Amino acid sequence: MRNTQATELLFDLAQPGRRAAIFPESDVDTAAASECIPAEFLAAAAPELPEVTEPDVIRHFTNLSTLNMSVDTHFYPLGSCTMKYNPKRHERLAALPGIGDLHPYQSEDQLQGMLAIQYEMQEMLAEIAGLPAVSLQPAAGAQGEFTALLVASAYFKDRGENRTKVLFPSSAHGTNPASAALAGFECVQLKDGADGFVDLVELKAHLDDKTAVFMITNPNTLGLFESKITQIADLVHEVGGLVYIDGANMNAILGVTRPGDFGGDMMHYNVHKTFTGPHGAGGPGAGPIAVRDFLADYLPGPIVSRSESDTETFTMTTPAKSIGRVRSFFGNVGILMRGYFYLRTLGAKGLREASEDAVLNANYLKALLEDVLPVPHGNHCMHEFVASASDLQKERGISAMDIAKRLLDYGFHAPTVYFPLVVSDAIMIEPTETESKATLEAFAETIRKIIGEPAETLHNAPHTTPVSRPDDVRAARKPILRWRSEK
Amino acid sequence: MSYLFNTPDEKREMLAKIGVESVEALFEQIPAKHRLGRDLDLPAALTELELEQHVQKLAARNGGRSSRTCFLGGGVYDHFIPAAVDAIASRSEFYTAYTPYQAEASQGSLQAFFEFQTLICQLTGMDVSNASLYEGGTAVSEAVFMAMRITKRHDRVVVLGSLHPEYQQIAETYLSQIGCELAVVPTPDGVADPAVVAEAIDETTACLVIQTPNFYGCLEQVEALTKIAHNHGALAIVSFDPISLGVLKTPAECGADIAVAEGQSLGTPMQFGGPFLGLIACRDKFVRQMPGRLIGETVDRNGKRCFVLNLQAREQHIRREKATSNICTNQGLLALRATAYLSLVGPQGIQEVANLSCSKAHYAAKKLCEIDGLEMAFDQPFFKEFTLKCRDGADEFIARAKQSGFDVGPGLKPFGGPDDHVLVAVTECRSRQEIDDLVEAVRSGVTASCDGVAAPHIKVPTGQRV
Numbered sequence: 001m002r003n004t005q006a007t008e009l010l011f012d013l014a015q016p017g018r019r020a021a022i023f024p025e026s027d028v029d030t031a032a033a034s035e036c037i038p039a040e041f042l043a044a045a046a047p048e049l050p051e052v053t054e055p056d057v058i059r060h061f062t063n064l065s066t067l068n069m070s071v072d073t074h075f076y077p078l079g080s081c082t083m084k085y086n087p088k089r090h091e092r093l094a095a096l097p098g099i100g101d102l103h104p105y106q107s108e109d110q111l112q113g114m115l116a117i118q119y120e121m122q123e124m125l126a127e128i129a130g131l132p133a134v135s136l137q138p139a140a141g142a143q144g145e146f147t148a149l150l151v152a153s154a155y156f157k158d159r160g161e162n163r164t165k166v167l168f169p170s171s172a173h174g175t176n177p178a179s180a181a182l183a184g185f186e187c188v189q190l191k192d193g194a195d196g197f198v199d200l201v202e203l204k205a206h207l208d209d210k211t212a213v214f215m216i217t218n219p220n221t222l223g224l225f226e227s228k229i230t231q232i233a234d235l236v237h238e239v240g241g242l243v244y245i246d247g248a249n250m251n252a253i254l255g256v257t258r259p260g261d262f263g264g265d266m267m268h269y270n271v272h273k274t275f276t277g278p279h280g281a282g283g284p285g286a287g288p289i290a291v292r293d294f295l296a297d298y299l300p301g302p303i304v305s306r307s308e309s310d311t312e313t314f315t316m317t318t319p320a321k322s323i324g325r326v327r328s329f330f331g332n333v334g335i336l337m338r339g340y341f342y343l344r345t346l347g348a349k350g351l352r353e354a355s356e357d358a359v360l361n362a363n364y365l366k367a368l369l370e371d372v373l374p375v376p377h378g379n380h381c382m383h384e385f386v387a388s389a390s391d392l393q394k395e396r397g398i399s400a401m402d403i404a405k406r407l408l409d410y411g412f413h414a415p416t417v418y419f420p421l422v423v424s425d426a427i428m429i430e431p432t433e434t435e436s437k438a439t440l441e442a443f444a445e446t447i448r449k450i451i452g453e454p455a456e457t458l459h460n461a462p463h464t465t466p467v468s469r470p471d472d473v474r475a476a477r478k479p480i481l482r483w484r485s486e487k
Numbered sequence: 488m489s490y491l492f493n494t495p496d497e498k499r500e501m502l503a504k505i506g507v508e509s510v511e512a513l514f515e516q517i518p519a520k521h522r523l524g525r526d527l528d529l530p531a532a533l534t535e536l537e538l539e540q541h542v543q544k545l546a547a548r549n550g551g552r553s554s555r556t557c558f559l560g561g562g563v564y565d566h567f568i569p570a571a572v573d574a575i576a577s578r579s580e581f582y583t584a585y586t587p588y589q590a591e592a593s594q595g596s597l598q599a600f601f602e603f604q605t606l607i608c609q610l611t612g613m614d615v616s617n618a619s620l621y622e623g624g625t626a627v628s629e630a631v632f633m634a635m636r637i638t639k640r641h642d643r644v645v646v647l648g649s650l651h652p653e654y655q656q657i658a659e660t661y662l663s664q665i666g667c668e669l670a671v672v673p674t675p676d677g678v679a680d681p682a683v684v685a686e687a688i689d690e691t692t693a694c695l696v697i698q699t700p701n702f703y704g705c706l707e708q709v710e711a712l713t714k715i716a717h718n719h720g721a722l723a724i725v726s727f728d729p730i731s732l733g734v735l736k737t738p739a740e741c742g743a744d745i746a747v748a749e750g751q752s753l754g755t756p757m758q759f760g761g762p763f764l765g766l767i768a769c770r771d772k773f774v775r776q777m778p779g780r781l782i783g784e785t786v787d788r789n790g791k792r793c794f795v796l797n798l799q800a801r802e803q804h805i806r807r808e809k810a811t812s813n814i815c816t817n818q819g820l821l822a823l824r825a826t827a828y829l830s831l832v833g834p835q836g837i838q839e840v841a842n843l844s845c846s847k848a849h850y851a852a853k854k855l856c857e858i859d860g861l862e863m864a865f866d867q868p869f870f871k872e873f874t875l876k877c878r879d880g881a882d883e884f885i886a887r888a889k890q891s892g893f894d895v896g897p898g899l900k901p902f903g904g905p906d907d908h909v910l911v912a913v914t915e916c917r918s919r920q921e922i923d924d925l926v927e928a929v930r931s932g933v934t935a936s937c938d939g940v941a942a943p944h945i946k947v948p949t950g951q952r953v
Contacts, residue, residue: 010602010830020831021569023839027919028850032842033734036849037868041706043736046834048609054571057830061823065580067595072579074592085490086583089535095756097553098546104760105559105897106550107889113548114759120530127528139621139761142803142813153664178803178813184664187808225516255527256514262521272816280820281596282586282618282780284762300660324660328562328624328653328749329760337758344541347532356510357491363513364501380505380513405591414589419804436492437501460788465591467793475785475797479774481615482605 002466006063011483013060014050020057048485067466068281069413075439077365079384079416079428080173080221082251082273084358087345090276090338099337104329108315115314118330119304121340125290128250128351129267130260133296135303136288137331141248144268144287145179145215147300150323151266151291152213152242153183154298158321161240163212169198171221171420173246185212192422196222196377198232207239217246218262219253221420222377223362223384223430233263242266242295250274251432252359252383255352259290266291271332275339286335297321302330357433358383361440365431368444372451376423384430386423393425397455400425403447405469406461410446550894556921558851558888558895560872560912561702562623562651563760564752566730566840567916568828572754575827582820586780590795596819597794600782603826610732610829610837611746612739613768618780619817620765623749624654627696627726628661629778629812630745630767634694634722636776636811641667643692647684647712649674649701650726652902658696667693677705677865677874684712688719694745698726699735704848704872704910705865706735713742729753729766729825731870733841738768745769754828755821764821775801778812843915844871847922851913854926861929864908872912874899881909884929891928893921 006013030036052060069076076083094100102114122134138144149166156163166180167188177187188206193199198216207214214236218226226232233243245264251274259267271286272279279285291299301318316330346354359382366375366385373387389400404414404427416428431440450458462468493501498510507513514522533541557565576582580595587593587600600618607616620626627650635641644662646655648671655671662669672679672687678701688695695716699707713723725743727735730752738746750764751757769777775798783797803810832840848871855861860878877884881898888895899908913922 007598009598010826011605019833019835020571021833021836023567023836023843023915026843026846028846028922029853030846030849033845033870036845037706037734037870041735041868043732043734043740046838047732047737049606049829049832049834049837051833051835052830054569054831057827058571058574060830061575061599061827062578064595064598065575065578067593067598068580068584069589069592070580071583073583076585078585081585083585086579087490089538091577093539093542094758096542096546098549098551099542100756100758101551101553102549102759103557103559103563103565103757103894105561105563106894107885107896110550110555110889110894111759113545116545116548117542124529139625140814140816142815143621143625146813150660150664173815174802174804174807174810175813175815177808178806178810181808181810182661182664182813227516227518230518230521253517255523257517257521257523261523262518278583279585280582280818281584281593281599281823282819283816284621284818284821285816286762324663325653325656326625326660327657327761328622328651328763331760332621332762333759334762341538341542344530344533344538345535348527348529350532351527351529353491357493359513360493360498360501360505360510363505363507367505378516380507380516382513382516404589408589408592413592416588434490434492437497462591466594467591467787467789467791469788470590470793470795471785471787472795472797475783475795476800479781479797480784481774481781481797482601482608 003063006059007067009483010052010060011050013056014052016051018051018053020052020054074411074413075435075443076413077415077429077431077443078413079430080248082430082432084276084432085434086276086278090341093341094334094337112314115304117337117340119306119314121336122304124343125269125288128254128258129290130258131264131267131290132293133299134288134290135299136336137300137327138268138287138289139327139332140283140285141268141270141287142175142179143326144289145175146182147326148244148266148268148289148291149180149183149185149213151295151298154321154323155295156212163210165210166213166215167206167211168215171422172215172217173248176215176246196224196422197226197228200228200231203232203235207235207241209239211239211241213242213244215244215246217248219249219382222386223381224378225382229262248273249383252355254355255348256355266295271335271339275342277335277338284332284335286332286339298323300324300326354433361431361433361435365429365440365444368441369447372448373427384428386420387427387429388423389425389427392451398458400427402458402461403427403450406450406458407446408462409464412443412446556893558893558911558913558925560910561897562749563757564912564914565757565916566752566914568754568756569831571831572824572827576820576824581823587796590793594793597782599823599826601784601794603822604782606826606829607766607768610729611768612737613746614771615774615777616768617777618782619822620767620779620814621818622761622763622765623726623747624657626747626765626767627654628658630724630747631658631694631696633745633776633778634724637773638693638720638722640691640693643668643670644694645670645672645687645692646696647672647674647679647698649678649703650696650698651702677703677867678707679712681708681711681715685715688715688721690719692719692721694722694724696724696726700728700731700870700872703865703874704869705867706869709741728870730841730844733837734845744773750825753825755824762818762821764818764825776811777801779814780817840915844913847917848873848913851911851922854922858930871914872910875909875911877907877909880907884909887929888925893925893928
């Protein structure tokens with residue numbers, strides 16, 4: 001039933017002379033840049049873009065879209081990614097006239113409704129974090145990490161302290177060390193304890209007066225709440241360091257506990273995950289940060305503040321000792337707006353219910369699967385759990401990847417595999433709260449069925465997808481990163 | 488709440504299977520003293536109808552493009568977006584998908600991004616494009632880091648003072664921790680003087696960053712400038728306006744080693760400054776130093792052509808602190824919009840958009856400068872945006888226009904420039920009538936006299952100067 005002709009490369013569909021968008025004749029004195037700009041600046045010819053009609057374009061991309069799995073079409077239990085439902089109202093509201101069409105350099109009196117929203121967003125994120133000062137500027141989680149580390153750096157510099165190290169557990173997301181390196185810190189990776197938690201002895205051994213920040217994801221990447229978090233935070237604070245909470249897993253704890261209450265000094269949100277962005281096939285995201293009051297002065301601007309005399313008036317300001325800008329204009333506003341719509345739809349009770357159902361769904365799915373896919377760490381999980389296919393690998397040669405690929409044949413997106421590294425043959429499953437009991441049961445049933453299938457069937461899976469097991473080695477050896485004309 | 492499924496009966500069954508009494512028991516791993524024990528203090532929940540009414544009310548306090556006429560520039564432009572772009576970006580198979588880690592379940596996005604990379608190469612003349620960065624500002628900084636890795640020079644970076652001041656500020660923030668000097672070449676005549684640039688670059692300089700058309704709208708002598716960089720073994724980074732490439736020479740033709748841009752003009756709405764689309768493209772030999780996601784073509788186990796995330800060994804999830812960048816997302820949905828936009832306009836369409844924007848901007852400049860008290864701040868070629876010098880000050884000019892429903896600007900004063908300089912941008916969306924109306928609206932306001940102010944000098948808070 002697939003239209004494979006329409007999903008040829010755009011460039012192969014093109015025919016010289018075809019047009020889609022056509023623009024009006026000039027209504028001013030001149031019609032061409034060549035009448036306005038000296039010839040030395042002008043190109044000899046138009047760019048070599050493909051020539052296609054509007055129906056070509058629509059059929060091409062519509063057919064391409066059907067080659068994707070997505071939250072709207074499939075259960076997408078991709079661990080660590082919080083693939084929850086993306087409400088349609090967000091898309092309509094974000095595009096409203098007066099919202100989606102604002103230019104960032106309009107004067108503030110033309111932006112009061114927008115600034116009111118951003119102000120309220122700052123306030124809500126501060127309350128959910130238990131940390132009072134918020135910058136909405138970072139464009140994504142990784143940039144949030146980087147920004148917060150610069151804030152920490154500026155804070156220590158201001159105090160005359162020379163702190164050079166950022167510590168993180170080995171189960172950390174790759175962005176943690178990458179952001180720390182970018183912020184000019186030395187990266188120190190700690191060995192995790194056998195239980196998957198931070199090893200306090202290991203932590204103590206590396207803490208000293210050179211420690212700037214300890215970065216920790218909590219709940220951690222095993223889907224477990226770091227129960228020693230108070231001791232960890234105390235130890236870091238004792239040597240004068242700051243605790244950074246990677247908020248990737250906030251979906252488990254909304255309204256239940258707050259990073260600021262369990263020892264965090266700084267954190268980022270992933271608005272595209274926790275507050276249902278959506279993900280957009282890889283972005284845009286938004287990575288606002290929240291920090292303690294003694295760090296507020298260092299945040300990047302602009303920040304929205306409310307007039308004390310007139311609570312209906314808002315203005316953009318830059319904190320006194322700001323680290324500077326990390327992004328042009330105000331941030332990924334379109335994504336922040338969707339987060340705002342989500343928080344206003346759910347309210348306090350709704351948010352907590354969302355976390356409760358996320359945790360309930362994850363534990364239920366874990367209970368349905370544990371006998372065939374053991375979960376090495378923890379008793380109950382939070383919003384996700386990490387199972388291991390290592391027994392299957394040893395006994396039958398079935399890998400985590402085999403299971404992941406075979407699930408696609410049955411109409412389920414694969415879980416995250418081989419992360420975190422602390423679990424061998426890891427299968428990281430995050431169902432989210434926006435899935436039904438019946439879906440979870442069907443998924444568990446499918447995994448059981450897959451495990452019973454001949455190993456050969458799994459090694460060659462998927463069998464029903466448009467393509468199967470791309471040759472990554474070949475792709476890397478001689479990279480083909482663009483189409484080229486054969487002319 | 489309408490996004491949840493579990494009924495009370497189902498919850499009981501699920502809890503029984505898990506073997507706990509209540510959902511609360513699942514949270515027992517969180518120490519009791521850390522549990523909030525109260526509701527979050529958030530505004531009350533709203534139904535969809537109430538939310539829409541609430542947002543409509545707030546939107547009415549804003550002046551959007553629908554109620555006002557936009558002559559604003561400074562890196563964000565009101566270009567036309569064909570309906571087909573929205574139709575494609577509204578396919579939820581695209582916008583509710585994740586990063587295409589599972590290639591078999593993501594061929595739609597992967598192929599679209601491969602096409603995006605190709606289109607950006609076709610537009611810029613460069614060899615390789617990645618699948619996008621956050622926006623135009625961080626794209627400059629990522630390119631600077633890339634140049635430092637390639638040249639192995641980590642001590643000095645030179646940027647022109649005509650680079651967007653916010654991009655300069657970002658570069659300053661990004662470089663602040665690594666002890667690299669950010670030297671800013673002043674551009675008092677609206678563009679850089681190659682002789683002054685030549686003095687600023689030395690054998691320790693990693694790169695020269697040029698923006699053209701620059702922040703003032705003027706066209707830089709890019710070919711001469713890239714040659715100067717190359718003479719000293721430095722790389723040339725060119726920040727371009729994608730629409731301008733409908734008529735202007737490409738960054739590749741002008742000698743750029745790395746080309747970056749804000750891609751908002753390619754089908755992304757202005758939405759108060761983001762999310763936008765960072766473009767970065769480079770020469771083939773630098774590809775392994777490229778930050779961010781790259782999509783590559785390969786074959787599957789049956790020999791069928793397909794697309795995958797490629798050269799991931801550069802990226803943070805593999806390389807961690809040694810990665811080429813900490814970036815973990817691309818701007819997938821906006822890259823898709825740009826792909827659709829460039830497909831729809833094609834070679835002739837982008838030429839038309841560029842020609843119209845350029846012609847109308849020149850008409851607007853001519854008409855405005857016929858008014859006593861307004862003149863061009865710089866005697867330089869420009870594309871679709873220009874800097875006016877207003878005898879009565881930029882604020883007065885902006886206010887006059889605003890009163891009549893026209894937004895112009897930004898003025899340069901907030902960026903440390905003179906208070907009588909203001910940007911005016913004109914796209915294909917503006918009609919002759921709108922331009923004439925703007926001219927009439929500001930005519931009456933420009934009467935009083937005021938002496939000229941010192942040459943423009945965009946200041947970055949603490950940037951070092953040469």
